[in-house]
Amino acid sequence: MFTGIDEVDWAALRHAYGSAEDVPAMLRGLASTDPAEREIALDGMYGAVHHQGDVYDSTLACVPFLFALAGREEVPDRGGIVELLVSIGGDDGAELLGDGYAMAHTAVRASAGEFARLAGDPDAGVRRAAAGAVVRFLDEPARVLGLLRERITVERDDGVLLALTESLGHFARRHPGQAAGALDLLTTQSAPPYGPALRIAALGQLAACAPDRLPADLVDTVVRLLRDRSEQRPVTPDAPDRPDTNTLVGRLRRLRPSDEEGSQLLRTLHTALGSRVADRIGLLCGQLTSPDPVDRCNAVWMSTKLFSEWRADYSEPVALIGAQLGTDDDRLREAAVSALTGLLDIARPAADDLHALVASRPDLWVQQWAHGLPSLGGPLKVLAQTGDPRAVPVLAEVLAGPVVPHDVGQVISCLGRAAAPLAPTFRRGLEEVPLESPESHSFALTLLLALRELRDTECVPGVLRLLLGLPEEARLRDVLVKHAAGVLGVLGGAAREAIPALRGLLDGESAVPAADALWSVEADVKAVLPVLLRELTIGDAYRRRAAADVLARLGPTARPALAGLRPMTESDNVWERTSAACAIWRITGVPDPVLAVLRSVWAEHPYTRLTVAECVAAMGPTGAPLHDLLRAELASVRRHQVHSDTHGGQDLVDDERLLRVCRGVSGGG
Structure with a gap:
């Protein structure tokens, strides 16, 4: 050995x-x-x-x-x-x-021949792992298919049978010219007398490589099989005792779903169905109404990937996920909260259930962590993210409590004017936050985020206190100054007393946000234009882009900047090209010179599409040459702006906003 x-x-x-x-x-x-x-x-x-x-x-x-x-x-x-x-x-x-x-x-x-031998090993775990290995490494298709067929005939272990079924699908995809035999085996396994788990596994593989072989009533069939499987599943799955080691392997084992097999079966089927969103929604709804809480929990976890990757009306599954919030099963309730987090408007069908949970469980309002700052509890955060005004009085109680979550300001934008009663609390917080304490700077940031959304005209003294009193060496100084300037900018003329402080920032690292705010407060082009022209000449692409965005706001008064903006439309940086093109149009009012740039960045980087769509919308009829892009976006069921390994979050929010802009231009509301 x-x-x-x-x-x-x-x-x-x-x-x-x-x-x-x-x-x-x-x-x-x-x-x-x-x-x-x-x-x-x-x-x-x-x-x-x-x-x-x-x-x-x-x-x-x-x-x-x-x-x-x-x-x-x-x-x-x-x-x-x-x-x-x-x-x-x-x-x-x-x-x-x-x-x-x-x-x-x-x-x-x-040594692939060794895998073929191990496929018949006495140890079921070895046979299970070897099933996929022979397909991947043994380059003799006829031998591999014969081996899989033989093993399916004699195998009695359910876990190994599932692995063999998955291997048949892998074989069909790897050897499409010789896939017929594998597909015939899968079709046979997808029907009686095989058990529900094996039939679901076979349907998942057929969905991936031969969807024409799927039954017409696929959703009803799978939901029925899931319930049959649940009735047959032991209450406590038989599993060998494993050591409780502090290893990655051990941690992953502890994080596995209570029904890992069921989770894998569903994940395979959902992935294979891909863009068949209506079928996937129907399947989710069937799972979410299962009598078995384990099936419902698996469905909740399956929903996150669907919501984040595909565009559809999710009202029904979201409402059913909301219904899980009233369960006594902590695992299921926590999964439901996690799945709803970051969905914002999409989560509104669950608002009543969220409010019921928030009202009955004050212990869930704030999440304390062993390490790091306390944060808003999941149910309250999601309720606020839906824009439900019922979150406001609860947030007021939280803000009045002994522990204030560091991220409370991040939900204010979702609540809009309904959150106005909270303004005095945020204002006082900013006036009292200890500027010399680095630990307080994250809290100061959340206060600024809230006050900007609330447009609280009485907060100017507190913002000035921060701008003038923040230590030069503060780790978050640049971020705090940027957001402080942003607060003053949204207040416009109501922040005139901040003009000297903003002018004092025009020569430093925060020149662009200061110029942006100063333009909003006093619209003095002689004060801000030279600063922005200077920023276009520096080596930092991020600052050049930020300057271009502010120049766009200046409109025709920024014509002297055109000489600096035009070369930026040929930059290697896609975001720099995007900002420069939008600025040139807003300054000149002539779309033709930038239409090609906007079309190219749209195709090159999906994350530019919201910016481009908003620019095209502002162009009105003169943006018609790019309307085909917006119509194609509306026709796509795929979310281009969301990574496949994430769910919720800003990407999903931006994608929904992109769709609204595209509908507005296309006359769809």
Whole structure:
């Protein structure tokens, strides 16, 4: 098993944290009779030798020893070792990632026949991991399909059968010319007499590679199968005792859903259905009305990816998620709150349930953390994010309490004028916040955010106190000054007493936000234009872009800036081009010179689309040459501005705002 391990010069090899001299101990630890030692060893392999999927020379040196360990039946937990080998081997196309990845792929493929043998191993965990490995690394399609067909016939372990079903789908996608046999097997597995879990798994694979083979009543079929599966699932799933180690492997195990198998089945099906949003909404609603809270919890987690990636009317599933807030199941309630966080207007169908939870659970109003500042509790935050005025009196109580969340100001923009009664509290807070204390600066920022949204004309003395009294060395000084200037800017002429302080900032790092605010307060072009022209000439692309945005506000009075703005439309920085093009139009009123720039940035970077759409909307009829972009955006069901690994947040808000702008231009309301 370890023959030759001491002949390798491990000290000369490297892993993520330096010398690989500790790798032999990890390899031996994988064969330990102590479960905790095995888990720590596996964690070390993933944490150092295969850190975040990377391949080092020590990773390659481990491959033969890992295969030797995987093949010895007396070694416990060999399924984890096979999974590690599969991860090291990577996918087809590994050579594109570099020589090390290509060599790892080749090394694992060279022993792919061992995976075929392990597919019939006595250990179910090994068989489960080997099922996918034979498809990925054994380059003999006919042999692979025959092996999968044979194993499906004789296999009795449900977990391995699910892995074999997933492998059939992988085979069909990897070998499309020879997929017919795999698809026939999947079609057979998707119908009686197979059990509900296997049928759902088969439907998920068919949805990904042969949607024409799906039943016409797919949603009703899957919902019925889910409920059948729930009735058959043990109340307490049988699982071997595992060590409680402080490792990544251990932490991930503790974070897994209580029904990991069901979660995986649903995730596979939802992912495969992709743009079939109506089917996915129907499936979610079916799950969310299940008698089983575990099924409902899985549905809640599935919803986050759907909401964030696809555009649709989510009123029904959101209302059903809101209904989960009244449950006694803490896990389900917390999942529902998490799924609704960041949805803002989209979460309004859940507002009544949110308010009921907030009213009945004052202990959830503020979230205390072991490390870091306290924050608004999830239910109250989401209620405020929906714009529901019922959040305002609760926020008032929170602000009057002994612990004030650092992020309370961030929800004020959602509440609009309904939050006006809170203005005196925020104002007093700004007047009293200790400026010399670095710990208070984050709170000062949230106060400024709130006061800007509330447009509180009586807050000027407090803002000036901050501008004039903030220590030069303050870590957040630039951010605080920028937002303080922003507050004064939205107040316009009501902030005239701040003019001297703003003028004093025109020569420093905060010149652009100061000039922006000064223009709003006194509209003195002679004071702000020279500052903005200077900022266009500096090397900082962010400041040039910010200056262009302010120049756009000046309109025709900023014509002297055109000579500096035009070269920016050819910048390598897409945001610089966007801001410059919008500014040129707002200054000249002539769209033709910038239409091509706006079209190109729209195509190059989806995050520019909101800015471009707002500019096109402001152009009126003269923006018609770009209206095709806005119509195409409205026709797309995909959210272009949201990363697939996130949910909620500013990206979703901006995407919804983009749609509203596009509808306004297109006459859709």
